[in-house]
Every structure is written in C-alpha cells, then in structure tokens.
Amino acid sequence: MSSDLTRFTAAELAAKIQAGDGEVHAFLHVAAEKAREVARGVDADVAAGREPASPLAGVPLALKDVVTTEGIPTTAGSRMLEHWVPPYDATVTARLYQAGIPILGKTNMDEFAMGSSTENSAYGPTHNPWALDRIPGGSGGGSAAALAAFQAPLAIGTDTGGSIRQPGSVTGTVGVKPTYGGVSRYGLVAFSSSLDQAGPCARTVLDAALLHEVIAGHDRMDSTSIDAPVPPVVEAARQGLSGDLSGVRVGIVREFSGEGYETGVTASFEAAVKQLTVLGAEVVEVSCPHFGYALPAYYLIAPSECSSNLARFDAMRYGLRVQLPGAGAEEVMSATREAGFGAEVKRRIMIGTYALSSGYYDAYYGQAQKVRTLIKRDFDAAFAGVDVLVSPTTPTTAFKIGERVGNPMSMYLADLCTVPASLAGVPAMSVPSGLSADDGLPVGLQIMAPALQDHRMYRVAAAYESARDAADGGPLINRIPELEAVKA
Amino acid sequence: MTSVADLMAYDEVLDRFDPVLGLEVHTELNTQTKMFCGCTTTFGAEQNTQTCPICLGLPGALPVVNAVGIESAIRIGLALNCEIAQWCRFARKNYFYPDMPKNFQTSQYDEPIAFNGWLDVLLDDGSVFRVEIERAHMEEDTGKSLHVGGSAGRIHGAEYSLLDYNRAGVPLIEIVTKPITGTGERAPEVARAYVSALRDLLRALNVSDVRMDQGSLRCDANVSLMTKDATEFGTRTETKNVNSLRSVERAVRFEMCRQGAILATGGSILQETRHYEEVSQSTRSGRIKETAEDYRYFPEPDLVPIAPSREWVEQLRATLPELPWERNNRLKADWNLSDEEFRDLVNAGALELIVATVDAGAPADEARSWWVAYLTQQANTRGVELAELPITPARLARVIVLIAEGKLTTTLARQVVDGVLAGEGEPDEIIAARGLAVVSDDSALLAAVDEALAEQPDIAEKIRSGKVAAAGAIVGAVMKKTKGQADAKRVRELILERCAEQ
Amino acid sequence: MSLPTPSGGSASEGRAISRGDVAHLAKLARLAVTEDELDLFAGQLDVILQSVATVGEVAADDIPPTSHAVPLTNVFREDVVRPCLTQEQALSGAPAAEDGRFRVPRILGEEQ
Numbered sequence A: 001m002s003s004d005l006t007r008f009t010a011a012e013l014a015a016k017i018q019a020g021d022g023e024v025h026a027f028l029h030v031a032a033e034k035a036r037e038v039a040r041g042v043d044a045d046v047a048a049g050r051e052p053a054s055p056l057a058g059v060p061l062a063l064k065d066v067v068t069t070e071g072i073p074t075t076a077g078s079r080m081l082e083h084w085v086p087p088y089d090a091t092v093t094a095r096l097y098q099a100g101i102p103i104l105g106k107t108n109m110d111e112f113a114m115g116s117s118t119e120n121s122a123y124g125p126t127h128n129p130w131a132l133d134r135i136p137g138g139s140g141g142g143s144a145a146a147l148a149a150f151q152a153p154l155a156i157g158t159d160t161g162g163s164i165r166q167p168g169s170v171t172g173t174v175g176v177k178p179t180y181g182g183v184s185r186y187g188l189v190a191f192s193s194s195l196d197q198a199g200p201c202a203r204t205v206l207d208a209a210l211l212h213e214v215i216a217g218h219d220r221m222d223s224t225s226i227d228a229p230v231p232p233v234v235e236a237a238r239q240g241l242s243g244d245l246s247g248v249r250v251g252i253v254r255e256f257s258g259e260g261y262e263t264g265v266t267a268s269f270e271a272a273v274k275q276l277t278v279l280g281a282e283v284v285e286v287s288c289p290h291f292g293y294a295l296p297a298y299y300l301i302a303p304s305e306c307s308s309n310l311a312r313f314d315a316m317r318y319g320l321r322v323q324l325p326g327a328g329a330e331e332v333m334s335a336t337r338e339a340g341f342g343a344e345v346k347r348r349i350m351i352g353t354y355a356l357s358s359g360y361y362d363a364y365y366g367q368a369q370k371v372r373t374l375i376k377r378d379f380d381a382a383f384a385g386v387d388v389l390v391s392p393t394t395p396t397t398a399f400k401i402g403e404r405v406g407n408p409m410s411m412y413l414a415d416l417c418t419v420p421a422s423l424a425g426v427p428a429m430s431v432p433s434g435l436s437a438d439d440g441l442p443v444g445l446q447i448m449a450p451a452l453q454d455h456r457m458y459r460v461a462a463a464y465e466s467a468r469d470a471a472d473g474g475p476l477i478n479r480i481p482e483l484e485a486v487k488a
Numbered sequence B: 001m002t003s004v005a006d007l008m009a010y011d012e013v014l015d016r017f018d019p020v021l022g023l024e025v026h027t028e029l030n031t032q033t034k035m036f037c038g039c040t041t042t043f044g045a046e047q048n049t050q051t052c053p054i055c056l057g058l059p060g061a062l063p064v065v066n067a068v069g070i071e072s073a074i075r076i077g078l079a080l081n082c083e084i085a086q087w088c089r090f091a092r093k094n095y096f097y098p099d100m101p102k103n104f105q106t107s108q109y110d111e112p113i114a115f116n117g118w119l120d121v122l123l124d125d126g127s128v129f130r131v132e133i134e135r136a137h138m139e140e141d142t143g144k145s146l147h148v149g150g151s152a153g154r155i156h157g158a159e160y161s162l163l164d165y166n167r168a169g170v171p172l173i174e175i176v177t178k179p180i181t182g183t184g185e186r187a188p189e190v191a192r193a194y195v196s197a198l199r200d201l202l203r204a205l206n207v208s209d210v211r212m213d214q215g216s217l218r219c220d221a222n223v224s225l226m227t228k229d230a231t232e233f234g235t236r237t238e239t240k241n242v243n244s245l246r247s248v249e250r251a252v253r254f255e256m257c258r259q260g261a262i263l264a265t266g267g268s269i270l271q272e273t274r275h276y277e278e279v280s281q282s283t284r285s286g287r288i289k290e291t292a293e294d295y296r297y298f299p300e301p302d303l304v305p306i307a308p309s310r311e312w313v314e315q316l317r318a319t320l321p322e323l324p325w326e327r328n329n330r331l332k333a334d335w336n337l338s339d340e341e342f343r344d345l346v347n348a349g350a351l352e353l354i355v356a357t358v359d360a361g362a363p364a365d366e367a368r369s370w371w372v373a374y375l376t377q378q379a380n381t382r383g384v385e386l387a388e389l390p391i392t393p394a395r396l397a398r399v400i401v402l403i404a405e406g407k408l409t410t411t412l413a414r415q416v417v418d419g420v421l422a423g424e425g426e427p428d429e430i431i432a433a434r435g436l437a438v439v440s441d442d443s444a445l446l447a448a449v450d451e452a453l454a455e456q457p458d459i460a461e462k463i464r465s466g467k468v469a470a471a472g473a474i475v476g477a478v479m480k481k482t483k484g485q486a487d488a489k490r491v492r493e494l495i496l497e498r499c500a501e502q
Numbered sequence C: 001m002s003l004p005t006p007s008g009g010s011a012s013e014g015r016a017i018s019r020g021d022v023a024h025l026a027k028l029a030r031l032a033v034t035e036d037e038l039d040l041f042a043g044q045l046d047v048i049l050q051s052v053a054t055v056g057e058v059a060a061d062d063i064p065p066t067s068h069a070v071p072l073t074n075v076f077r078e079d080v081v082r083p084c085l086t087q088e089q090a091l092s093g094a095p096a097a098e099d100g101r102f103r104v105p106r107i108l109g110e111e112q
C-alpha cells in the first residue's frame, strides 16, 4: 500500500480541507463528524485486537457528491438539490462504511455529472492542483483534485462517458470505470442509467484495486448489477507490480490518433506503448471502425436518458421550489426547473427530449442504439485478438478554465476516447503516463478490457506504473507543485 | 354539460350507426409489495407511511421487479388465451404529473408481456360474445391527490393539492381489448358483461381484490360510432372514472347517444378524454390538450428484459384454477340444468350462493330450489338482492340437512329460515327457541292418531276396510294437532298400523 | 412544430433548429426558458443535433439496437415486505407539507 494512505489521519485531513480548500475547491461539504465517528470505530477495533473491517479500514476517502449519504447533504453539483439531505445511503456508501472507510466529505462535480471540466457545478469550479487556472477534468473533477491536492488518499467517482478517467488523466491520478454492472448504482443520482458506473480514484493502481474490491459486487437493489464474483483486481495489481507483461497482448486502437490530439499527448502515449513492449507485452494495432460514431451516439443516448431521469426534479417532493404565489403546479415546475438547472443540463434535457420525440426517435435515439451494437461488436472483434486495448485517455491536457465554456461541442471532444468503453459497458481506466512536453501537465494512458476482465487492465496498469515510477525516480504525483495551503 | 336535448334517442343511434367499443381495464394486483420496491400495499393506511426512496422517486433509487407481479401478469395472460412474450421489456412513459414521483410511468410499450387473446362473455339472453384481447401489460399505479379549496375535492378551482404516495408503485395490469364491433344494440351490455366476466376471472385467479369501489379495478371505455356505410372507424372518445358495472353500461350508452346527436347535425367528434359522472349518469369533457401528448417512450434502462422460459409459462399454466366459464359448464352438467335454467340462476345472482350452500353440505337440487324459489320470493318482497338477504349459505345448508335427517318438515323448515332472516341466530337455536322440532316420539304421535281416529270413526272404518287413500284426512288432522311438527310419513305409517290392529 | 426532418435514414440533412422548436422542447421538458435562452439554445442545439445526426450515416437496418450494455434477463425480487420510510422521513425533503401529505400548488391538468 502507498505510504500516502497513512500520511494523515482522517481528522487531520478533515481539518486540512476545512482550512485550505480555497485554492482548489474540491469539496462541497466536509463531513468531519461522521468521518471521525467511523475512524473511532476502526481505532476501537485496533485497540481491541480485532481484524480490521478491510485492508482500507481507517483510510479516509472523498466521495463524489452524486452518491447519496444519509444525513449528509447530496447536491449532485446542482442548485436543484442545494439543501437536500437524503434519507438513505447508496450501496457504495454503505460498503465504504462497512469497510471502515471514513468519508471526509462530498466532492465538487459538474451538475448532475454533465460536463468534462467541473465548471458546470452550481457551486463554482474546481481548480486543477497542477495549475490552478486549469480545469481538473469532469464531471468528477472534485474527486480527482482532492487526490492531487493530497486532501484525501482515496476517492469515489462516477463515470458515464469518461467522468472518472478524464479527470484522472488531467490530474495525474488513477481513475477506473469498472465493468458496467460491477458496482451497484443504487444511490447514484442518475444521469444516464445505461452508462453510469461508480469506480475508484486513487494515486496508485494498487490503492485503486483495493478500493475497487470494497465497492464492487452484486447488489440486489440494482437490477443491472452483475451476479458474479468480483474480478480479482488486487491480485492482478500485485502481480503487475512485478513488472512482467510477457504473454500479454496489447492492442492500439488505430482510430484514436491524428487530428485533435496534442503532440505532447501523442508523444506520451507512444512512450507508454514502448514501455509496455519493454515489459514484455506484444503490441499490435487494431481497428475499431465504428468508434468514430461513438461520440455522436453517446451524445444522443446520455441526453435521452437524462431527460427522463431528471424529470423527477419538479419542485413537488424535494429540492428547490421557486415560489410563485397563485401559480399552478405546472408553472411552478417549469419555473423551478428553469432556475434550478444550469445551461448544460438544460441543453442535454432538450436534446434528449428531441431525440425521443415521436417522429425523431428512429433517426436519433434508435439509430444511436444500433451504433451501440456496432461498437460492442468492434470491441468483441478486437478482444478476440488482444487482451487489452490502449489509447490516450483524452486528446489534450487540462485546458484553461473558461476556455471551452461557450462551445459545448469542443467540450464534448474531451470524451472522444472514453465513450466507446462506456457504450459497450466494458471496463476502462486511466493511469498517469507522465507530463506533456507541451505544457508540463499530466497525460493519461487509457487501458480497456473485456467485460468482467477488469483485472487484466489492473495488471497492465500496475506494471506500467512501476516501470514509469522507476524511470522517473518516483511517482508522478510527487512532481506536483506545492499549494500555498500546504506550504503554509 | 350535455343536456338531454343534445342526446339522440338510442334507437335512432342504432338505426344510423354501428357502435365500436374499446375497453381498457386497469387492475391492481394483490401482491404483498409494490411492483418495483418492497413497500407494503395494504389499502387504507395512513398517508405517506408506505413509501421508500424507490416509490418516492428519490434521486439515486432504482427499481427491481416483483416476481409475483410477473407471475400474475403471465397467469392473467394465459387465462385470457393470450400468447406470452418470449422476451419483453419495460418502457418509460414520460409525462409530468404531480401524482407520479418520477414523472415517468414504468410501463410496457410495444413489447407487452401478453397479447392476442380473447374472453368469452355471457350475455343476459344466454348467448356468448367473444371479446378479442389486444394485450395485457404491466405498469405501476400513481399516488393520490386531494384537491383543497374550491368545490369539494374537485380539481377545478382548487387552491392547492395534497399528495399521498402510498399507492404509487402498486402493480397494475392493463388489459386492452381490440376494437369490439358487431354488438349493435347490445354494446352497453357487452361492455358491462365484459368487465363483469373479467372481474370474475381475476377473482378466480386470486390476483386482485377486483374492488371497483376501492379502485382496484378501473375501466376506461372508448366509444365511437361509424355510419352504416363507413369502412373506417369514427373518432373515439375515452371515458374514464367508470367505477361500477352499471356505470360502464350507462357510460357507453350515454356516449353513443351524445355522439349520435353531434354526428347527425354534421358535427365531428373531438378525440378527447371524458369523465363519467355518477350523479348525472353522463360524461363530461376533460381539459382539452393543445397538442397531442408525446410520451417519448423508450426501454427502461434501469430494468433488464424479461424472457419467460416456456417451462416457466407451462408451470404457471398448471397453476390456473378452474376458470369461470369452465366451472359454469361443469356445474350446469353436474346439476343437470338446461342452458336456460342455468342462465336464470346466474341472472338471479344465485350461482355463488348455491355453490356455497352445496359446499356447506347441502344437496345441489335442494340448495338450488331454496335459493331460486322461497328465498328469491323473500328477496323480492324485501326489495333486496338475493345475496343481501341476511342468511348465510351455511345456515341454509344446516336447515336442508335437518330436513334430510327428518328433524324438520318443509313447513317447519320455512319457519326456521324465517327465524334466520329475522336475525334469531343459528337454525338449531331457532328450533329450540321456537319449539319447532319434529315430534318423533311415537307414543305422543299415537295418542294424536288415536284421538283423530276416534273423532272421525267413519273415515277410520273406511281405512280398516282397505281404502288406504282415506288415511290422508287423518294425517291432516294429526298434523294439525301437532302443529305441523310431526313427520307426515311416520304419521301415515302409524295410522295404517293402528287400523290393521283393530 | 417544425423540427429538422430526418430524411432517407440520415438525420444529417436537417434544417436549423428555430426559436419555436426550442420553445416547444422546453415546454415538453417543463423548462421556462427566457427569451435570451431561446436564441442561445437554438444556435447551440442546432450545432449539436447536426453533429450527432451523423449516427444516421451508419447503415444499420439489420442491426439490433442495444438498450443494455450487459445482457441480463429476468432479474426479480421476492414479494417480501421491506420496512418503509416513516412519514416524517418521506416528507423530510418536501418544500411544503400538510397533514402528512406533500403540499403542492394547485394542479390544473387532468390525470393521464
């Protein structure tokens, strides 16, 4: 286990966050009291000589604010849920507590997980600890930034089209989207039900694997949860740390290169691939001809599902209600949704409404679902010849805050490489692959594996990580500039 | 508000048009829990005490399908002679309404679990009308709203509304007929008889409480008229809120007369939702929507497809009880009744009462005779339905058994039944209290016989001389003396014995 | 409403999204958008919809749609009662409540 895990106690971290989150703004809510309570439970176990609840017992964690927490506010980054306190825990939350993991607080995110920069949060943007004028990725920018800012050693994100992987990539941290159905969605404020998946965020591959095993596994409360053993990801990560990848076949997706990819990103990717070869992997190029249609299919399917999932925010039962004396329910609903949702959420709701409308369904939503089939087939064909696929996680390093806000399409391009795995439901992760020669900012390597073969990518990632750390003389994260609050 | 003047005479409607019906029946299943969550479904609980994150539509909550809900749906489909889908899905029906927590109803769209069936319906004249079933699909109920202010509980003019979500998520099966044509004048009757037959069927399957008064069975009636020479259906209206069998019949009839009047004056029918009003026995227009509803159906991503194996379907088929029409045929044969006799008994509302009386130990012919003769008379006198008479099948069965055992005569038995109807308790208590037991003590009877023979010596002589038929007069006298409590057969035996001795 | 008409299997030849189209979509989605937003969204939705319409370029007539990434069937729950929320918990997030019920502004539309 990484030494960072034990650098601070839960209480110290909570205090540190409360005092110094100003520069980064990774957190929306600090739950110090409840975190201390869980930590005390772990201390009591230790004092009594009992087995710890899990290998991560007592290791504090930052939870994306899209996961419900009983008695602790859950806003999903939206004005709509500004004061909402859920009466129930998500399955992920419950499993974290069962494992003795103190939840330090809830992290910032793009509203309802829609975005790639965390600028769509109703509570202001999160800043990338590598360069405070840059985005930390999104939608889970808060969770990734909390790791990079050493505010928490572990975090939970959710990934619908790349919301764990892309923030991991631009903050130099590890982010994993497990196989769809591998981690329960019960208690995840839904964005796009057929794509949403919670996953671990950490500074090392092994930490991510340990957290993965805590939160994964069948849940009867989620009909789409897979009733199968959790892939042996911790074992695979440990095996990978030996640095030997002989016998592993790695495929490079031909479609993920060329125009739109920054030189620094491409160079970093090529170096990573070379490293994999050095470790003994057999690297081949594969073609996934329909991946070019993944982004449009994703930007039809996700908004369609979101237009329905977000209909429940109507000012009737919970959340914001705009007061309009004398107005009827329908008027209050419309006024509240207008006031409570940000521009990106409204855009997606309207696109989804359009794509599902009678007369447009077949050409938009229906056709996108067919493209989804083709993308799955591309993956099937590729995995017939290789064990894992690799690509850059995202075409660029962290862009500047504000740079893409006015141009939704340019923002959507951040998801170019991440959405195929989302559509196919296969596991994918991002592991740091060094700093870009262009701007000195982190670049991520995406590794994808077949469904329920999550362990394959952990093995490759751990092997690559150990080789890169050895070459660099230490983890990438150690090269992050110190924040003022930390220096103080 | 439609006035009587706006209605066409029923006969005229039939002269000029053919009615076309389409019936949609929603039935709440009697499962222990809701369709997608573990909340209890007990009727009448305190408001908002039967909810959870799932049926309240809280952020993050997810549905899981109730297995018994699926089984019930398949059993209903099988009983309705439907095909059962090899593979089907739930879909989201998206529209905003405050009584629906997610602002979409989890329902089925183009992939219903059961489709292409039929139900044979018995009409008043004993004939059978086959109603074709389009589909039976699964969905969930909504919450209930209470409108405060304005005119009592009505939606219009209310100041605000109060919502109770106890009912939200209760499993519903929606059963939709194909267009029903060829009914002619019997359209209203067919509509009623169909809902009635469906209710009996669902009750026999034990899948629903089928209480129209409590809303666990609800009917929407689509009605349109087509001119005699038309080749296409006319524009239909959908009448909701039809909460009794009688209302189904009246609503259809009313719509036929209302639409006939409009069409006759060159008007056109507005495709709209109408509401049945019990008090005025008429339908009124709902709010007219400016645009057609666009429900934006799509497959529910939070639920996985349902693929009932054929083995499972056959297992469920094996659990089907004897269905109402099968049972009717069996009873008719068992009781040796003609179609006409059986129909009369059904129309009199006596069928279930007779069955229950037989179940309680009475022979069928006796049970039938009591219910269709003496008790029907009593019901008519009192102006109530047969089933409303204050006598249980079990008590009647006891009376019939006592007759068979010779402990009651028919005359006495009627007195006992009168006692039961008067609320005097169990037959045995009434017999004791009123002193109605048959005199079975031969010595007491002999005394009465001797007395009667002595009083009518000429008749006694006739008997002695072999004219046995004359004994009837003596029997009558003895019965009179014993106030009808004697067994006439035994009395006759004793008279003949006595005369032979002398 | 006149939304861009998908023609010939390809949705990419659509016309521009108008302010009226945005107003219609916003009404369906219960969003009381402002006049300024009508202009803003009309432009943005048009760009986005033109772009995503490229899914229509893929010939896929014989391809079955995928609604669920992982093919599962028949996931059921036993019909066993679980504890409910208390009335207080159920109403805990309500903007207004009265007499154990959620209080909402008057409802004008008809039930479906």
Ligand SMILES: [Mg+2]
Binding pocket: B107, B139, B174
């Ligand atoms: Mg329905």
Ligand SMILES: [Zn+2]
Binding pocket: B034, B037, B038, B039, B050, B051, B052, B053, B054, B055, B056, B169
């Ligand atoms: Zn519930």
